[in-house]
Amino acid sequence: MDLKLKDKVVLVTGGTGGIGTAIVKGFLNEGAKVAFSSTSQAKIDSLLPTLGAADGQVAGFVADLNKEEDIKNFVENAKAHFGTIDIVVPNAGYEGKAHPVQDMTLDLFEQTYMLNVFAVMLTMKYAAPTLIEKQSGAVVVVASAAAYEPTAGNSAYVSSKYAVAGLTKCIALELGPVGVHVNYVCPGPVDTPMMLRIEKDFFGDTMTHEEAMAMLAGTYAMDKRYAKPEEVANAVLYLASEVSSHTAGMGMHVDSKVSAAS
Numbered sequence: 492m493d494l495k496l497k498d499k500v501v502l503v504t505g506g507t508g509g510i511g512t513a514i515v516k517g518f519l520n521e522g523a524k525v526a527f528s529s530t531s532q533a534k535i536d537s538l539l540p541t542l543g544a545a546d547g548q549v550a551g552f553v554a555d556l557n558k559e560e561d562i563k564n565f566v567e568n569a570k571a572h573f574g575t576i577d578i579v580v581p582n583a584g585y586e587g588k589a590h591p592v593q594d595m596t597l598d599l600f601e602q603t604y605m606l607n608v609f610a611v612m613l614t615m616k617y618a619a620p621t622l623i624e625k626q627s628g629a630v631v632v633v634a635s636a637a638a639y640e641p642t643a644g645n646s647a648y649v650s651s652k653y654a655v656a657g658l659t660k661c662i663a664l665e666l667g668p669v670g671v672h673v674n675y676v677c678p679g680p681v682d683t684p685m686m687l688r689i690e691k692d693f694f695g696d697t698m699t700h701e702e703a704m705a706m707l708a709g710t711y712a713m714d715k716r717y718a719k720p721e722e723v724a725n726a727v728l729y730l731a732s733e734v735s736s737h738t739a740g741m742g743m744h745v746d747s748k749v750s751a752a753s
Contacts, residue, residue: 492734494521494728494729494731494732494733494734495732495733495734496518496521496522496523496578496728496731496732497521497522497523498522498523498524499518499523499524499577499578499731500523500524500525500526500569500570500573500574500575500576500577500578501518501523501524501525501526501577501578501579501580501731502526502527502565502566502569502576502578502579502580502614502618503515503518503525503526503527503528503580503582504527504528504554504556504565504580504581504582504583504610504614505527505528505529505556505582505583505584506525506527506528506529506538506551506582507527507529507530507534507535507537507538507551508582508583509720510582510633510678510720510723510724511527511582511583512538512720513719513720513721513723513724514580514582514633514723514724514727514728515527515538515542515549516542516724517721517724517725517727517728518578518728518731519542519543519544519548519549521728523578524547524548524549524573525544525548525549525550526549526550526551526552526565526568526569526572526573527549527550527551527552528551528552528553528554528556528565528583529551529552529553529554530553530554530555531553532551532553535551535552535553538551539551550569550572550573552564552565552568552569556583556605556606556610556614557605557606557610559613562610562613562614562617563613563617565614566614566617566618567617570621575621575625576618576621576622576628577622577625577627577628577629578628578629578630578631578731579614579615579618579622579628579629579630579631580630580631580632580633580727580731581610581611581614581615581630581632581633582632582633582727583606583610584606584607584633584635585602585603585605585606585607585648586648587599587602587603587607587645587647587648587651588647589644589645589648590644590647591643591644592646595646595647599647600647603647603648603651604647604651604654607648607651607652607654607655608651608654608655608658611632611655611658611659612658615630615662618630619662619666619671622666622669622671623666623669623671625670626669626670626671627670627671628670628671629671629672629673629674629730629731629732629735629736630659630662630666630671630672630673630674631673631674631675631676631727631730631731632655632658632659632673632674632675632676633675633676633678633723633727634652634655634656634659634675634676634677634742635648635652635677635678635679636677636678636679636744636745636746637649637652637653638652638653638655638656638677638742639677639742639744655675656675656677656742659673659674659675659740659742660740663739663740664739664740667739667740672730672735672736672737672738672739673739673740674730674735674738674739674740674741674742674743675730675741675742675743676723676726676727676730676742676743676744676745677742677743677744677745677746678718678723678745678746679718679744679745679746680718680746718745718746722745723745726743726745729743730743
């Protein structure tokens with residue numbers, strides 16, 4: 492199936508992370524042009540040679556997504572570099588820290604919400620005028636299966652993903668009438684460095700990676716494993732394409748469990 496993504500200009504936040512890199516590669520493989528953000532130039536310089544992109548097909552930009560001005564500059568610089576914006580993928584996120592509510596602090600909540608909710612909103616805020624002017628395009632937010640499945644002791648992360656799901660649904664209703672379809676993907680555990688940090692946060696040194704995965708993925712309906720980053724990227728590509736243009740405000744599960752159990 493031709494997703495008709497060739498020469499589309501795509502913005503991806505957090506492009507040097509596990510899922511982000513898979514998303515960048517997925518769009519490049521479809522012939523799209525990609526502007527991605529990262530927290531450091533060193534990470535950008537390390538990733539670019541591995542992408543196999545054509546000259547002028549990809550560009551990386553340093554941006555601290557905790558700062559509104561950096562988000563604005565990323566969007567504006569990416570548009571200036573490629574001339575337009577067609578697709579926006581707010582992907583960057585933060586797993587937060589697991590604590591029972593009596594040990595939670597406002598600072599920990601704010602750190603988690605800044606990347607998982609506010610940075611997503613701001614990325615859409617600064618990209619939306621271009622999409623509205625074109626009266627076409629797509630936004631695909633990387634949320635989480637946690638938006639549907641609460642976890643004791645993980646209130647900051649889970650509630651931020653509930654929030655970003657609601658945010659995305661609202662923006663879908665705002666931008667849909669001008670021809671922009673807005674959706675989100677909800678991965679369960681994904682085989683990335685972030686997931687290793689989550690295992691460490693929850694289980695400390697009491698479990699190996701294999702034991703933690705067996706516990707967390709053991710009840711899945713299909714393979715008893717974490718999702719691959721490429722599987723999440725494939726869902727993003729579908730929702731970003733015109734093939735899914737009649738789909739709006741939907742959370743697509745990539746978890747092999749939660750949607751079957753709900």
